[in-house]
Amino acid sequence: MIIPTNTKLSCMLEVSHLECVRGERSLFASVGFRLNGGEVLYLHGKNGSGKTSLLRILCGLAHPVAGTVRWRGRLIGKLGENYRREVCYLGHHNAIKDELTPLENLLATAHLADAALDPGAALEALEMLGLAGREDLACRYLSQGQKRRVALARLVHERRALWILDEPYVALDAAAIELVASLIVAHLQRGGLVVLTTHQAVELAAGTIRELRLD
Numbered sequence: 001m002i003i004p005t006n007t008k009l010s011c012m013l014e015v016s017h018l019e020c021v022r023g024e025r026s027l028f029a030s031v032g033f034r035l036n037g038g039e040v041l042y043l044h045g046k047n048g049s050g051k052t053s054l055l056r057i058l059c060g061l062a063h064p065v066a067g068t069v070r071w072r073g074r075l076i077g078k079l080g081e082n083y084r085r086e087v088c089y090l091g092h093h094n095a096i097k098d099e100l101t102p103l104e105n106l107l108a109t110a111h112l113a114d115a116a117l118d119p120g121a122a123l124e125a126l127e128m129l130g131l132a133g134r135e136d137l138a139c140r141y142l143s144q145g146q147k148r149r150v151a152l153a154r155l156v157h158e159r160r161a162l163w164i165l166d167e168p169y170v171a172l173d174a175a176a177i178e179l180v181a182s183l184i185v186a187h188l189q190r191g192g193l194v195v196l197t198t199h200q201a202v203e204l205a206a207g208t209i210r211e212l213r214l215d
Helices: 052-057 102-112 119-128 144-155 174-189
Strands: 012-022 025-036 039-044 066-071 089-090 162-168 193-197 208-213
Touching: 012 039, 012 052, 012 193, 025 039, 025 052, 025 066, 025 193, 025 208, 039 052, 039 174, 052 089, 052 193, 089 144, 102 119, 102 144, 119 144, 119 208, 144 174, 162 174
Parallel strands: 039 193, 039 208, 089 162, 162 193
Antiparallel strands: 012 025, 012 066
16 A cells, blocks of 8 residues: 655754753753754663653653754744644554544544544554454454554654654564554655654665664
């Protein structure tokens, strides 16, 4: 099945001198990088090094002790909701409701993001992630790998410019990892940006790869 494409994006993320403190411990300091359209940043670090904290800062869900995050040259705090509408955040928790079906979860997520997604497109996304036949089954009956696929299905038709992904490949088999990687590649080819954490070395067929290590 062909990965959907769309109008090429043009965007830029700039991070300068970020510092994050948890309790009395500094997780990281003087973190900086710059990403343009078509680029992906692999964020590495041992558990507790602050990877998820950095992702939350980039999303605007947490605030650094020091430093700035700019989107298209403007501070994300000044942009507010205009920035959040351009960000797709997929955390290491799946953020799905067990009492809902995969189809209901996917449609609800799109609705919360003010994204137009019809049931046919949602079913197509679930099929691509190997969930055909399970779209009407309550998620409480799915395996952890299947639940992760439900969460990742939103990327099939996701067109927000900046994807921030926390361990997107966890609990997936080799075929699913390859599919998610192809979705990331399609996003980069449209001119999107990706920041992700991963413990797995996954090659991407396109895009410029940058790396940042916190430990």
